Amino acid sequence: MNNSRMNIETISIGHKVKMATMEHLVFTVTAENADGTLSIETQLDQQNVLSYGNISTEMLRKIAS
Numbered sequence: 001m002n003n004s005r006m007n008i009e010t011i012s013i014g015h016k017v018k019m020a021t022m023e024h025l026v027f028t029v030t031a032e033n034a035d036g037t038l039s040i041e042t043q044l045d046q047q048n049v050l051s052y053g054n055i056s057t058e059m060l061r062k063i064a065s
Contacts, residue, residue, distance in 0.1 A: 018063055030051070035054075039054070
């Protein structure tokens with residue numbers, strides 16, 4: 001059995017994160033939903049914003065600001 005503890009980071013509004021399926025983009029957490037999921041977004045260029053809602057924290061990795 002592996003007795004190592006999982007390192008679960010607290011992610012909240014304003015944190016910079018990367019999503020497991022899009023490691024090349026840095027997203028900002030914009031909302032915390034009642035079910036524990038998060039909404040995130042990133043600015044692709046001057047006119048385009050990519051946003052996702054209902055993302056589980058397990059799919060995200062907090063990065064240094």
